[in-house]
Amino acid sequence: MSKRSPGGDTPASRLEAVLLAAITRGDLRPGDLMPTTAELATTYGVNKNTASKVVAGLKARGVLSGPPGGRTRVRVRPRQVTRDNSRYHEEKARVLLPEAERADYGIAEAATGQSVRELHEDLYHYEVVAGPEDVRAILGVTDQEQVLQRTYMRRHAAHAGVSMSTSYLPYDLVSRNPDLLESRKEPWPGGTMHQLHTVGVELGRIDDHITASAPTPEEQQRLDIPTGVPMLRIRKISYSVNGQAVEVADIPLPADRAELIYRTPLERW
Numbered sequence: 001m002s003k004r005s006p007g008g009d010t011p012a013s014r015l016e017a018v019l020l021a022a023i024t025r026g027d028l029r030p031g032d033l034m035p036t037t038a039e040l041a042t043t044y045g046v047n048k049n050t051a052s053k054v055v056a057g058l059k060a061r062g063v064l065s066g067p068p069g070g071r072t073r074v075r076v077r078p079r080q081v082t083r084d085n086s087r088y089h090e091e092k093a094r095v096l097l098p099e100a101e102r103a104d105y106g107i108a109e110a111a112t113g114q115s116v117r118e119l120h121e122d123l124y125h126y127e128v129v130a131g132p133e134d135v136r137a138i139l140g141v142t143d144q145e146q147v148l149q150r151t152y153m154r155r156h157a158a159h160a161g162v163s164m165s166t167s168y169l170p171y172d173l174v175s176r177n178p179d180l181l182e183s184r185k186e187p188w189p190g191g192t193m194h195q196l197h198t199v200g201v202e203l204g205r206i207d208d209h210i211t212a213s214a215p216t217p218e219e220q221q222r223l224d225i226p227t228g229v230p231m232l233r234i235r236k237i238s239y240s241v242n243g244q245a246v247e248v249a250d251i252p253l254p255a256d257r258a259e260l261i262y263r264t265p266l267e268r269w
Contacts, residue, residue, distance in 0.1 A: 011046045015054045018044065023063065023074055034064060034072040062226040062256065065161075078161060078224065081253065083234075084261040088206050095194045102190035123153040126183040128171055135168045135248045138237060146171040148181065161224025167192070167249040173199060192238070192247060204241035208234050210260065219252060229256045 022028045035043065040051040055072055058064040066072035094102055130136070131147035141147060150167040169192075174180040176199040188195055193203055215223070215231045225231070231252050238247040253260075 011044075012050050012054050015040065015044050015046055015051065016057065019054065019058065020063070028074050030074050030076040032074045034066075034074065036071075060227040062229075065224050065226075067221050075224065076161075078254070078257045080257050080259070081163070082259045082261060083253070084263065085206075085208065086263050091191055091193050092203060095190055095197050097190075099189050102194060122155075122187065124183040124186040125151040126181065127151075128181075131168050138245050138248050139168065139170050140245065141170055141172075148174050150183070152186075162222055163253075164223070165249055165251040167247060169196075169247050173201070173246060176200075196238075196240075196246060201246055202241050203238050203246070204243070205239040207237045207239070208262075209237070210234055212255070215252075215254070223252070223254055225254045226256065229254055231255065232258055232260065234260075 019028070019034075028034070034040075034055070037048050037051040037055060040046070040055070041048045044051075055064060059066070059072070062075055064072050065075040127149045128146050129149045131139075131141070131149060135147065139147065147168045148171050150169075151164070152167070153162045153164045155162045169180075174195070177195075179185050180195050180198065190197075196203065211233045212230050213233060215225050215229070219225065219231065220227075232255050234249075234251040234253065236247075236249040236251060237245055238249075240246050
């Protein structure tokens with residue numbers, strides 16, 4: 001354990017102060033590689049254990065980021081996300097608009113405040129699979145039927161981690177329009193509501209089920225989540241006007257960058 005001076009000063013606190021000052025001044029900018037713990041120890045005259053603990057502490061505070069045993073960077077602050085359920089009304093209102101108008105605004109813009117053109121990188125992966133049992137039960141697919149699993153990953157800036165979601169739709173439903181099976185058609189103007197519209201489905205209700213839990217190790221690394229930050233998990237279930245579940249989407253949101261707003265219109269007496 002480091003010896004404390006009468007003023008409570010320690011090698012660890014001094015190193016932390018030096019690194020925070022360098023980041024505040026801009027000597028070390030978001031995304032910049034940090035010196036290794038061995039380099040920090042040599043440069044600032046501390047032992048490797050002290051340097052390692054300081055780096056770990058700054059990672060836990062969300063100042064630095066990087067996988068265990070890998071290179072550490074100054075953390076790129078993730079974009080704050082506000083998720084408002086009134087967006088569903090807006091999305092449905094745009095389904096019948098011309099494609100040019102639908103292409104100007106969609107889920108990405110609603111979630112991030114950015115246009116699709118401003119996003120650093122979007123990755124889409126489509127796969128026809130059996131699907132998880134709980135999803136199959138919600139969608140009401142038989143043992144002989146499959147689902148279209150769509151995985152979305154979105155990177156908003158270099159080294160800022162990603163946001164991600166997974167969507168499931170009955171394969172027999174969406175295969176009526178072969179274009180809906182092609183990930184290269186993404187981003188689809190008008191989003192999932194318009195995609196479903198092309199196969200004759202109008203949505204009548206969306207339920208968001210929200211739970212919270214710790215992130216998995218993979219989520220913590222991929223989404224760049226500081227230690228101790230929980231995950232908000234939204235299971236979004238979309239129903240047609242006849243009450244049939246037609247999509248299940250799982251949306252994990254790190255709690256340090258997400259605000260959920262639910263507006264409930266009340267009928268007048």
